[in-house]
């Protein structure tokens with residue numbers, strides 16, 4: 001080959017971009033962010049229940065850890081009603097594509113991913129009746145362009161509702177039947193990597209599976225708790241960080257009505273399951289604005305609003 005050009009060294013003039021991932025995620029990936037349970041909600045990921053909830057009868061509902069058989073049409077309608085509440089409040093609703101049809105719990109999206117300021121952690125559900133739901137979640141995240149910063153692997157299992165943002169530097173992680181030590185460690189490593197300083201580790205009681213069954217943020221620095229489920233050590237660390245604890249003491253509304261399983265639309269405003277008068281009154285007494293949605297059919301799957309909603313984008317919570 002004839003030499004037409006003199007060979008020059010190029011490498012020394014090529015420098016990496018030293019800006020952190022967090023500075024360029026918006027431009028390169030899109031507007032995906034979550035550092036709290038209450039920052040203004042902008043985008044969510046949901047799974048509209050499909051074929052998989054057909055054929056759940058009084059004989060088999062227990063196999064899927066449902067509370068009762070479910071009426072598919074009513075469940076879908078209520079799911080749509082919730083999605084419409086989100087849309088009415090300016091939230092973009094994205095749906096899972098290609099979910100398998102043999103996993104009736106797939107609508108409980110909170111358990112399948114955990115959103116962070118730099119992308120999603122794809123979970124690994126604990127129980128066989130749910131394992132594999134996460135694949136369609138990963139595919140959908142990829143097609144939306146949401147970075148996946150971690151997929152739980154090895155001997156770990158972790159469900160998104162086992163963790164809860166308190167603020168940009170603080171996350172509670174609960175171990176129990178749905179999250180083991182290895183899963184919790186994997187999540188902890190990722191969170192520390194993106195600047196979380198306080199990881200509050202706690203035990204989820206035997207009779208509960210996730211944190212969002214008995215605690216939930218309603219406003220900046222305000223956490224509603226069912227006090228008999230929250231360990232002293234956990235409560236003390238939260239109080240020391242300046243978090244106000246609001247005590248919710250009605251076990252019927254906690255378990256049967258899933259009153260605490262709401263989602264904040266913005267600081268101080270939540271969408272909650274209708275027909276929970278104690279919950280509504282408690283929240284309003286504490287200055288929280290409440291939007292209600294009828295969801296009794298979905299409750300037959302043992303989940304409610306927080307369980308069915310994965311956050312994709314919330315405004316950062318200003319310190």
Ligand SMILES: NC(=[NH2+])NCCC[C@H](N)C(=O)O
Pocket residue numbers: 064065066105108110111130161209210212213301302303304306307
């Ligand atoms: N985040 C939640 N609380 N999810 C509830 C999930 C309920 C579902 N039947 C399960 O056992 O997995």
